[in-house]
Amino acid sequence: MASKQKSEVKVLKGQEAENKVLEYVRRMNRPYGAVDVAANLKGAVPKAATQKILVALAEKGELVQKNYGKTTFFVANQAKIDTLSPEKISALEEECKRLDEENKAIALQIKAATTELTKIKNLPSDSELDEQLASLKDAIAKRTVLLQPLRSGAPPISAEEIAQIDADWLKWREEWIRRKKTFNSFWQLATDSLPPQDATILSEDLGIEFDTPEHATLEKSHLCVDTKKNLLKRKRSTSHPRRQSIREELIAILYRLTPRPFYRQVVMEQSNHLIEDASKYDFTCIT
Template sequence: MAPKKAKETTPDEAAAKKEAAAAKKQAAAAKKAAGGGSESKPTVKKETKVTVTGEEAVNTIYEYLQVQNRPYSATEIFTNLHGAVGKTHVPKHLKELVERGNVVECTSGKQVVYHIVQDTDSKYSEEELAAIRSESASLSAQLATLRSQKRELDHKLAKIRSAPPLEELQEKVEALKEEIAHREEILEPLRASANDLTDEQKEAARVLEKDRDAARALYYRRKKSYKELLGIICDGLDKSPDKLIEDLGLEEVPI
């Protein structure tokens, strides 16, 4: 298969292309002459750090330690001052402050720290200090008393919390009432015919009465626990026992 022939350019088309290239070249030259060939980026001026020296540097370190009022190492002081004093000058000026008696040098482990000289003059007189010590001793005694009272209250609270809940007490009271009623039914005919009882029946009656008395004593103990628990609940709800019994629909049956 024969290759395709390239499209021939007419004289008019060649002239048009030549004019377009010349116009493009002329526009580029004009733009370059006007200074628009490339945009220049604005230069950012770096902020220079102000480093103090001499006595001004000594005062800067001293004022910093005075304001902070805590120990720092030479490296920490240089870092916290953000380069206001040269790194190699900080230890030198600290030594100078130590020699002047304005700063104390201490060794903490492997690190050397510096802090401002503390004022040892007390603003309190001996009488005032004695009064403060006396008050401190009195407060310590009060604190010991309060702690003892707290332990007692915690013990009472633990005892109250270990008591059976109200619902359980109510169930036990009802069970005791039923048991007492049942025993009363057994005792009633025996009492009516006490004179006709045999010795065995009388002994059985005595056993029943003894059991009844034991059940009654247990009932009163349970009732006492019920009253105590009811009082605690009433204190928490800010209600009287009678009002709470009425609201809960409880009924107290005397024995």
């Protein structure tokens, strides 16, 4: 490998060396020793020559020499350093203020441009707009097909048909509520002594399907909330023929639907409680 070549620094002598040292000390405008000046000049002026030049400049009044113990420092004579006049300082301050205002205005423009760029980036691209337009056109075409019968003069649904639909809705919703209430009551009695896990297994074995989240959502909708006030309580029959053999029928049904011996034993244990409370419920809907 080729050895690194040292950078050649021209060694100054005489007046050139003196001017170099004076220019450096004035430009830095801080105290320096001879060693520091020679080192900072990168060897342009030898150390011994630097010491002599600094002393000579101090004797001429260009520098001020300060001794601190055995250490000597040199600093530029502040009286010979050019200073700015008050008018020049005022002009520079005005210029600085003007530039600061321009910077603020440019910063506001950059902020506004950045905000606008962000909005543009959030807008859909040309391809996305084409897809949205195609989707909207397809939806319009489908709606137009649905409106075509009305435009051709076909009669809409009559008021009587609407009334019949509302009546059917109230009728079957009332029936559904009664059946659900009856089932929940008997299911609670049948599984009251079972752990939740066993009750779940029993419902799976019997193939019982409980309400789904869709049912719960429907119950909270205006269709059900508005009709709850209009549902009439159904009078319970006091002389239904099935009440004569309710004990035998209930035990037979539950025993037949319960496949496991353990659950059958539980059903038999709960049968007395079921029969005691059976008179509270209406069984006309269970046929």
